[in-house]
Amino acid sequence: MAQPGNVLNFSGHLHLRSRLVLSILSGKAVKIDHIRSEDKNPGLRDYEVSLLRLLERITNGTVIEISVTGTALLLKPGVIAGGPVTHDCPLSRSIGYFLEPVIMLAPFSKRPLQLTLRGITSDDRDLSVDLIRTVTLPQLQAFGVSDGLELRIRKRGSPPLGGGEVQLICPIVKELKTLNFVERGKIKRIRGISHAVRVNPQFSNRMIEAARSVLNRYIPDIYLYSDVYKGEDSGKSPGYGLSILSESTTGAMHCAEALSQPGVAPEDIALLATRALLQEVQRGGCVDSHHQTLVLLFMVLGSEDVGRCRMGEPTARTIQFLRDVKMAFGTTFKIVPAEKSDPASTELVYSCYGVGYVNANRTLS
Amino acid sequence: MDQQSNKAHRPANSGAKAEKKSKAKGKEKQHGFNEKAFAPKSGRRADRQGRRNVERDQTRLHVPLVNRTPDDQPPPVIVAIVGPPGVGKTTLLKSLVRRYTKQTLNEVKGPVTVVSGKKKRITFIECNSDLNSMIDIGKIADLVLLMIDGSYGFEMETFEFLNILQSHGFPKVIGVLTHLDLIKKAATLRATKKALKKRFWTEIYQGAKLFYLSGVMNGRYPDTEILNLSRFISVMKFRPLVFRNSHPYLLADRLEDLTPREQVRTSKGKCDRTVTVYGYLRGTNLRLGTKVHIPGVGDLSMKSVTALGDPCPLPDADSEKRRKLSEKKKLLIHAPMSDVGGVVYDKDAVYINVPGSFTRGAADVPQGEGEQMVMDLQDVKTTIEDQVAQSQIRLFGSSSRPLSVQAGPSRLPDDSDDSDDGSDSEEDSEDGSRSDSDVDEDASDGFSDEDDSDMEDDGAGPSDRGRLSMRSVHRSMGDLPSHARQRQEVDYADSDSDLGDDNDDGVLVGGQEEGADLPDSYESDEQMVDDSDEEVPKWKSDLAAKAHASFTQDSRRNRRRDWTKLIYMTSLSPDEILLDKQTRIADAGGGMGDEDFFTVIKKSGEEVEEIDTSKDTLSPDHLKVWEDEELLDSLRGLFITGSSAEAAITGEDDQVEGSDAEEADGEVDADDPQATRAAALAKKKEALKRKFDEQYDDPESAKVDFYEEQKDQMARQLELNRAEFEGIDPEARVLVEGYRPGTYVRIELENVPCELVENFDPSYPIIVGGLLASEERFGYLQVRIKRHRWYTKTLKTNDPLIFSLGWRRFQTIPIYSLDDHSIRMRMLKYTPEHMHCYATFYGPISLPNTGFCALNTLSSEVAGFRVSATGVVLDIDRSAKIVKKLKLTGVPYKIFKNTAFIKNMFNSALEVAKFEGANIRTVSGIRGQVKKALAKPDGAFRATFEDKILMSDIVFLRAWYSIQPRKFYNPVTSLLLSQKGHWTGMRLTGQVRREEGLKTPTNVNSTYKPVERPARRFNTLKVPKKLQAALPYASKSKLVKQQHRQTYLQKRAVMLEPEEKKAIALLQQIRALRKDQVARRKEKQEQRRVTHRQKVEKEEAKKGEKEKEKRKQHMRAAGMKARQESGEDGGRERKRRRT
Known part of the structure; x- marks a missing residue:
């Protein structure tokens, strides 16, 4: 129901998620054109269409129009409804791709959101569900979104076949608190989750060992949990990975992760993650x-x-x-x-x- | 002079005087606080008293609200004067203005702003008796002076206004009773005052202030009474109201039409106008890009906002110094719409001319030529330059755009102020000639040329367009290709020398990059970065790892970058912003050639396509640098275990307390490391001391209660808000936080309906209300609503209703509903009598918890109470979930044991399929279920019941049919009408028919016909012979043939005995006598009745005559009064409606 003047015009397929989120939050319609118009395979990808579908499901009254070629998109946002929603994510992107925009919207919905997503829980393009659970959600606490905020990892699913399942439960807020976060403090603890599914559980321990070899010099308070899912909960494909985060005295968090690649030893994966974390820490800031x-x-x-x-x-x-x-x-x-x-x-x-x-x-x- | 010695005073020790004194002494003892007097007698009582005190304290507390109005330059307080016509509003306004400014206004129109104290200004506005005005005023007034005619009492408008106030957040109200001099008898006066006060208190609150103004002297109220009233106004404290504390708004005190005259002429005045409104900003900060709503006009978009010099500034130290002794000089008044000096108001600016050496307005007094000339000069409100700017010259009649000139970049900062335009007109002309000479430089300032043109407008409003416009067009026509070239330059940001030159002499001075200085461009910055590149620091080579060097080098560069500018002021793509840094690193290191650089940007989708990720892919090669021990060690300072000395290496100096980061942001001289270390140490010590103090010294401060804590937190945040943008320049500040309340702004509005200007009437307030992002949208609003108990009719679903919600007034069609067992919202045809119900309607969204009032009509001809309902917004959605009951009926056509085939309920098997499993019921109460559709008659189905049903039963299915409110939204555009009080919205069907003289069409099927009920015929019961024989006797049907011959009893003859005959005759005679007697009695009674009726009639006639006489007398008195009033005051035209 946006008035004619109230349309945000964008072009290109990049930053689609944030643009859709901004449109829904601000209530202005969004028009995106030139979506891969120069590409061999023009138009929206399956995961983008899936995202649109997910957004349509958690909102009420959203109108989405996609051009015949799929290279243009018009979204007239409705109200964010929330409630119980289940969505199957395509295997081309991990659940993190879908969770990120949803987390931006969920605190402003009509009813608390209970979103179940099925698909790949961690891949190397988007934040894994572990990091979303341990880092992204705590970020929201600074804004007053805390009571009952939870991400449950029911099943893990590695690429390419996925089979994971997570549930996001997000409360609603009336208003966000104003953030005033300028002291970064000093890092007081390092935590991490090393997960392994459908592989030798020792892989997880090997990753922990390797990561500790670098991090032990800094701080003694390091806990890297070994999280091995078995049986039905372990998805359809084998995989493992390490996600680590550092937390400072003032609550500033930095995180990094690395996931299994074929032909790479778990130790190398762990070192990769560890070094990425150090790089993040070096970038500085509270976020x-x-x-x-x-x-x-x-x-x-x-x-x-x-x-x-x-x-x-x-x-x-x-x-x-x-x-x-x-x-x-x-x-x-x-x-x-x-x-x-x-x-x-x-x-x-x-x-x-x-x-x-x-x-x-x-x-x- | 020698001392005179007097005899010492000897107080009397006895006698009356001494006695009196001693008594007084005793009395004195009892003065002051007697502790024993209030000591509790028992522990229980003490306990109770304590609890009561605590409770009383709690009632005093209010939810702490943030006051977003700045304390240093608050906008004037709006004092609205409201009352029925003829009550003395204008007189009061004039008296108050006279009290504050020592001037008498002749005619008051629109808001009048006066300075009332060192830190206080007041805007007075008179509210006319139009309901639209009352609603609008109620939404913005901080204080309402509610005027009541003491000789008459409360009127309907007063109560309506109070109800409007109540639903839009209650501002402060002071009652003012006038016309008390018309009551001659002291006792009556006292009684009237008492009665009115009591009524007023029940309406507002117990103890609400009510003023009495006695009579009018010299066209004003007595000075002492006005003085008292003004004192009360000045000490009034205002609590922020929630709605106003979250919306920016402005009460326009001036309106100007900027549409080119030519356009108006060609369109015969029917084109959409460009209009500017002026006024003090109130509420919250006004951001750019927000939409505004003018009640009575509609939603409009702001083309530009300009902060102007305060026309009615508060006295400061400087102005106090300059103050002259002549008293009138110091008293400021700002009332552009009132034509005080005899100047007729037109759409151009008119200010009240403060009478100094000439007194204006007296047209009959002969004036000298010189005086006349000076006065003419005073009339001119805009400089020639302004007028030229506003006239918007066209070169040709067919030109699509009027001429305009972009101001040169160097002129931006000093031209922002409109107020000093008049004085520096020659300066402007100089500028003009300069800009003419270096055309290229001006035009190459790319940012002002295209994407940020609106900002440009902000900076240099139309006032500095005037003279330059001609030149600008010449230029643009002369070298079009050069324009194109410039555009290219901007897009790709090739650095070129003259750009740099341009900026060097501009605002920017190297290294001065406080936050965001807008006018300078990215290029100069880049140049600066380049400079820093050339002097590659030596210390870099000390580090072993090359990578580490690159990191620090990287950071060294970044410090010079102004991110605000890079992000918002350039059209570089994000990658370019980040990348050009990297290329420069490559250049410095000499590692990467140009070709390498170009390969980074891939050309086609042949390769891996760029995808939207939140995580960069980790490249093991890049991270290899972390194998280096030294680099690893350099991070130690960031950990809790590392020492601060290590931290200094990487430069990540941690801050112990960030709560006062302003200090950290502040100017700490970087040159002396010793000094910085000392400062840091001092700061640390300070923090530690504070912590210690908090813990040990002051136990009181540690245990502040929740309320205090909240208030402290708000104060801290407000302090932070103030401090954060203190230093940066005004334009950047506007960009970041918008215009602050208290600023006098000029808002340019586009596409304003021409009727606003054509039918402009300054006595109707123009309010510009800012809308929140969500309020621009439309949707279904669910509200809790209650019909007003004084509104005489009930409200009906689907009847249009006028809502006043948020800033808006609009007509829409609500559907009323009630929550049915928390399962469904069930539609109501009418609102309940004394209960809240829900209403759902389509309209512009307002935040939940916004109050509203609803009206059926805005016309002033209606006699009754017009506020028909009040309520609050509960929910906003894109669909409504209201249902109404629908009963589907069917009849059985075949019945088995508990199963029956039902027909006539549905039309097709598909419909049946939809209702499979639905509960059905017969009239007699037998419950059942729809099972499955049958093949044969369309829509028939099989159903099962809990018992066998009858063929005569009707089966029904109770269903719920969802209904959506009609998407009807009709804004009340009262300000666009020439007769502002006569807005009519959508009418009811009945009303339309009545006015058009049409008859209601009748539906043939709805007419009543006599019900025909054919007598039911039953077949005879036939028992088979075999069964008959087998039955026991008692159960056998007793079938006896009818006798066709007369029986003996029927056919015998009866003869009476003589005694019997006699007895019967006697009885007959007695009966006849009795009948006669009764008839006679009745006749007599009838006679008596007739006489009684005649008597009563006579009495009635007598009474009627008396009544008639009484009414005559009353009307005569009323007429006399009306005549008297119309004689004394012209404002009292309308007949009053008595409550």
Whole structure:
């Protein structure tokens, strides 16, 4: 029901998820054209169509129009309804691809969302469900989304055949709290989950050993859990992986993960993950590069106060996201170096004035 | 002078005086707080008293609300003067204005802003008696002076207004009783005051302030009374109202039409207009890109917003110093719509001219030529430049766009202020000539040319377009190709030298990159980065790992980058922003050639396509650097186990307390590491001390209760809000946080209906209300609604109703419903009598918990109470779940034991399939179930029941039919009408028929016909002979043939005995006598009745005459009063409606 002037126009297939989320949250229709129009295989991919379907299912009154060739898309958003939803994700992308936009929307739905997703639980393109559970969801707590927020990993599913199942339970909020997170603190603990399905359970322990060999020098408080799923819960394909995160005294979290590749020893996988984590830590900030967009979005949606967050440099995704946010909400961030006195520091403080987004979908009884 | 010695005073020790004194002394003892007096006598009582005190304290608390209005420059408080016509509103407004400004206004139209104190301003606005105005005023007024005619009492409008206030958040209300001088008798006066006060208190709250204004002197109320009232106004405290605290809004005190005259002429005045409105911003920050709603007009989009100089500024130290002794000089008043100086209001600006040496308005007084000239000059409100800018010259009649000029980049900052336009017009002309000379430089400022043109408008409003427009067009026509070239430059951001030059003499000074200075471009920045590249630091070579060097080098570069600008001000793609950094690294290292660079960007989808991922693929090669021990060790400082010395290596200096990060952000000199270390140490010590103090010193401060804690938190956040954007320049600040409340702004609105300008009437308030993102949408709103107990009719589903919700007033069609056992929402035909119910309607979305009031009509001709319902928004959705009951009936055509075949319920087997398993019931209460469709008659089905049903039974199926409210939304566009009070929305069908003189069409099937019920015939019961024989005697049917011959008893003759005959005759005689007697008695009674009736009639006639006389007398008195009033006051035209 958007008025004619209220259409966000984008082009290209990139950043589809964040654009759809911004459209649904802001209530403005979104029109995306030139979706792989130059490609041999033009138009939307199956996972993108699946995402649209998922969004249609968790909302009420959403109108999605896709052109005949699939290269253009018009979405007129409805209200976020929530409630129990089940969705089968295609095997081309992992569940993380679908969970990320849903987590951005879920706190603003009419009823608490209980979303069951089936498919691949972790792959090397999107955040695995482990990281979403251990890092992404705790990020929401800073915004006041905490009671009953949960991600249950029922079954694990590795690529290519998947077979995993997770359930996201997300409460609703009236308003997000304003974030003021500028102290990064010092890292006080490192946690990790090393999972293995349909392979020798020793793989998991080998990964833990390898990761510890690097991390032990820093801090004694390291727990890397070995999480081996068996039988029905282990999905259809073999695989293993290590996801680790560091948490600082102020609650700043950085994470990284690596997943099994054919012909690579588990030790190497673990080293890869560990080094990626160190790199993340070196980037600095209170939020790691994977969660920049999520935190920035929730800062924009906060009450009409100044929210501040310290982060590393923006990624390409974040830069585009900031531009899209400006289109959708008109919010501009002030980005200044965190420490002016220190020339070597790459950390930036992002501050913005929240739009005072109130969950209009919430029912008053 | 020698001392005079007096005799010392000797107090009396006895006598009356001494006694009096001693008594007084005793009394004095009892003064003050007597602890014993209130000491509880028992422990239980003490307990109870304590609890009561605590409870009382709790009632005093309110939910803490954030006040988003800044304390330093708050917008003027809106004081609305409301009351029925003829009550003395204008007189009060004039008196109050006179009190504050020592000036008398002749005619008041629109808002009048005055300075009332050091930190206080007041906007007075008079509300006319149109319901639309009352609604709008109720939504924005901070304080309402509710005027009541003491000689008359409350009127319907007053109560309507109070109900409107109640549903839109109750602002403060002060009652003002006038016309008390018309009551001559003191006792009556006292009684009236008392009665009115009591009624007022029940309406507002017990103890609400009610003022009495006695009489009018010199066209004003007595000064002392006005002084008292103004004191009460000045000490009034305002609690933020939730709706206003989440929406920006503005009460327009001036409206200007900017549409090109030519366009108006060619379209015969029917084209959509471009209009500017001026006013103080209130509520929350007004962001760019939000839509606004003008109640009475509709949703509009803002083309631009400009902050202007305050026309009615608060006195500051500077202005106090300059203040002259002449008293009138200091008193400011801002009322552009009131024509005080005899200047007729047109759509151009008109200000009240503060009378100084000339007194205006007196047209009959002869004026000298010089005086006349000065006055003419005073009339000119805009400079010539402004006028030229607003006129928007076209070069040709057919030009699609009026001429305009983009201001040069260097002029941006100083031209933002409109107020000093008049003074520096020559300066502008200089600018013009300069910009003419270096055309290229100006035009090559790419950002102002295209994508950020709206920002440009913000900076340099139309006021500095005027003179330059001609030149601009010449230029654009002259070298079009050069334009194209410039565009290209912007898109691909090839650095070129003249761009850099342009910026060097511009605003930007190297290294000054506070947050976001907007006007300078990315190029200069890039150049700066290049500079820093050339002087590659030596210390880099110290590090063993090359990778580490690259990291630090990387970071060194980044410090110079202004991310705000890169992200928002350039059209570079994100990859380009990130990539060009990397290429420069490559350049510095000399590792990668240009060809390599170009291979990074892939050309076609032949290779791996770029996908939307949230995780970068890990490349083991890149991460190899972490094998290096030194690099690994460099991170130690980031861990809790690492020392701070190690942290210094990587430069990740941790901050102990981030809550006061402003300090950390502040200016710490980087040059001296010793100093920084000392400062850091001092800060750490400070924090530790504070922590210690909190723990040990002040136990009171540690245990603040929840309420205090919340308030503290809000205060802290507000402080942070203020501090965060303190330093950055105003334009960037506007971009980040919007215009703050208290700013005097000019909002340019596009596509405004021409009727707003054509039919503009300053006595109707124009409110510009900002809309939240969600409020621009439409959907179904579910509200809790209650019919007002004073509204005499019930409300009917599907009848149009006018809602005042949020900023909007609109007509829509609600469906009323009630929650049926929490299972379904069941439609109601009418609203319940004294109960809340739900209503669902289609309309613009408002946030849940927004209050509203509903009306059936806005016309002032209606006698009764017009507010028909009030309520609150509960839910917003895209579909409505309201159902109404639907009963499907069918009849059995074949019955087995518990099974029956039912027909006439459905039309096809498909329908039956949909209802398989549904519960059905017969009229007699036998329950059953739909089983399966039958082949033969279409729509027949098999059903089973709990018992055998009869063929005569009707079977019915209770179903629920969902209904959707009609998608009807009709905004009340009252401001667009020439007669603003006569807006009519959609009418009811009956109303239309009545007005058109049409008859209601009758449906033939709905007419009543006599019911024909044919007598039921039953077949005779036939028992087979065999069965008959087998039955026992008692059960045998007794079939006896009818006698066709008369029996003996029938055919015998009867003869009476003589005694019997006599007795019968006697009885007959007695009966005849009795009959006669009764008839006579009845006749007599009838006679008596007739006489009584005549008597009663006579009495009735007498009474009627008396009544008539009384009414005559009353009407005579009323007429006299009306005549008297119309004689004394012109404002009192309408007949009052008595409550």
